[in-house]
Amino acid sequence: MDRVDEYGALDEEWQRCGLDRRRFLRLVAMGATVSTLSGIIAACRAAAPPAAATAGPAAAGAQAGAAAAPTFVAQTVGTPAVAVAPTSAAFVDRPFVVALNVEPDSLDVHDTFFNSSLGADKCLYEGLVGLDQDMHIVNQLADSWEPSPDAKTFTFKLKQGVKFHDGTPFNAAAVQAAFERVLAPDAQLKRHGYFSAAIDHVDAVDDSTVRLVTKQPFAALVATIAHPAGGIPSPT
Template structure:
């Protein structure tokens, strides 16, 4: 009997041992590795070429694909990225950057001074017609290679916000090999040196970035990041609640409190330097008359927008740039005064019933369609007949980039990724500004913007921008609406995701448990 029991035990141990060996050979599931992170946004990117992208959605993705010379940390301080150190000449017109050694692009090419020069030469070349040329070309004279890992920038003048501008997502460094091979299609086939690399893009469905296994810096914590365009507010919220999405942006104001009560979800409202505005085509009647532009500002009830539509997740804009942006000066809001609006319209000779066109995207900004419908009602209350049109984001971007497309009023916003007033004002309000979709032109303002760009004394710069902001308020090429907050929804098992003051969705440190 003892021998029988011993044999039985021995047989069981052999059987268990065999099962263990089978598990280790793959018959049982292995320990789970890094996961996929799904991010649902209100629209999809326009381009993955950071030097040719002017929309924030595109930059959420390009920040993962490309590295820059320098970047902002979580506290908005300039910190090294591809450049480990830098120095400025005595006259302030030459800057030299020493690069990290050993960094490589996702195609295996080295990140060196030649690559940095090639990337900036590409954007400085006006024949390439890149959307973000003016961000750099207005102050960079040339870029030169000093050694394999040293590159110098020669400036046209001392430019105070140089480092902040190089930290802009549009400063991402391309692989020269890839840009040479892909040409104009590089926005669909990007290669940078960042922690995530391009895998696939099915327009209207998803953009997939996968972890770069050879990243020179801190290794990515998730296997891939999938961006999905989800226009419907309710659908984005539902995806977060069910776990179909790990991160959503924006959260509709009506869902914020409900989502906060879900123990599987985290909701954070991040401060943002983005201003939401309604631009006017100042070259078309009746918007070529400053009284009409001021009238529209008096006609819109900003407090109700903040309290009822945004449900407190914004505040009335007191200038053309946010209070978080360096160089901000509160020049004040136009109070809600529909009678004043009617008076100014009468003085300008605008007849009741005049038809104007108001265009809006849907899903790109917090409560964008609802806000635009409210503005439509406000303007109809002072006598306009307002034709309302809702657009898909990509088509909308193309339409408002063309001054002949027929817009009168258009809802848009502006964040300042450099966090400096120069890039808050120069692209939008200078006569030749790259984003001057209102076609506004004012010689005095042009001179102030130019002066602010070339002045290095901080107090003098602040005074210059205070004067500029007052002119912009008085001339009113925008209906100044609200300073926005950035509501981001994240599943509880996701860490390392946050919103920056410059309204970037930061995903580099994302981790999914």
């Protein structure tokens, strides 16, 4: 089995475990190995509740004379189907276990150079834009973006109705606070130089519009902030 087939098989197993496929694609884009992804799938299988035992022949015989109760049977045709209950099942909150080969040095997305840390941070933060599995720039917290003709001003329209994990609303002020934090020299964050080399300042135009202004024409700004270090933390 070649590498493409291995990742394709893992993708199918990942979805059978009920895991978010976008997370799978992000981990692959970050360079996650086959063994790492297999470990995550194995951990999720171990955490899943055991399947109900199938009634034996004796039990089946005892029930033969009784009126049959409505049942919902999962049939396997290609990809195994899942038995569907009459009502939607409640969401089950369970840990998401990720196997890393190196201990992350920080979960502050702006204060690390380690790939292992950024891989974990990618599961915790989103940026205005990001990269898909083909390394193409895609919108994340931004709905759209537009550069100025001189490539010095980049205007982003933000998604609405988004909240951080602590309930704080996501808006232009939150984006401005995130960039001003990492741009501040006194903060001494490890990603300061990565952003300050290009970005001069950030303006919150209105609640759903933010403007990034560069020090000089810099057409690669959007690709720069698509890096995992461009994640937006909660301002609170």
